[in-house]
Amino acid sequence: AQSVSQHNHHVILSEAASLELGCNYSYGGTVNLFWYVQYPGQHLQLLLKYFSGDPLVKGIKGFEAEFIKSKFSFNLRKPSVQWSDTAEYFCAVTANQAGTALIFGKGTTLSVSS
């Protein structure tokens, strides 16, 4: 079964700082990868997704992520964070085969100070 590991539990940044959140997954086959965001008091929303093709994917609000197959990683990046990016970020993976569930990491809390 697949699993997801997010290394940073809580990240604190100042506005305009650059962001990188780590995500590693364990699964030997082909995977679909996602980053979700949960703003305070809101439900989970998709930031970006990777299925195949260009390993650098761009999502909403200036976020991007790079899939590095050899490292089983899918790190999330943003060049310059804003106060409104304060939220919890979750990496998720599903194996690219029928009948497999979507599994989440434990999440990273991002706090951005203005």
Add this chain to the structure above:
Amino acid sequence: DTGVSQNPRHKITKRGQNVTFRCDPISEHNRLYWYRQTLGQGPEFLTYFQNEAQLEKSRLLSDRFSAERPKGSFSTLEIQRTEQGDSAMYLCASSSSGRSEAFFGQGTRLTVV
């Protein structure tokens, strides 16, 4: 609103009581997931359905938990003989396939007192 709908939004129950939650997915979605989320943690997978078939269950889903999706549309999650450790946010999500994003509902917050 054509998103994922969960009812009730909040439930307070006494220990030992049974509770049932309902999830109405986006209408054309054939996959439906249930997750449990506690404070500061990611969504923990409980179970998922493809149409009416329950394809996978987590070890977290003890024999006190049962989920159904009788006609491949809405789903219910029942917890019998609730315990204080069951207090959590229960999330439902749906997707059209494994290669598409899952859309989440607002969740049902369960408090067992």
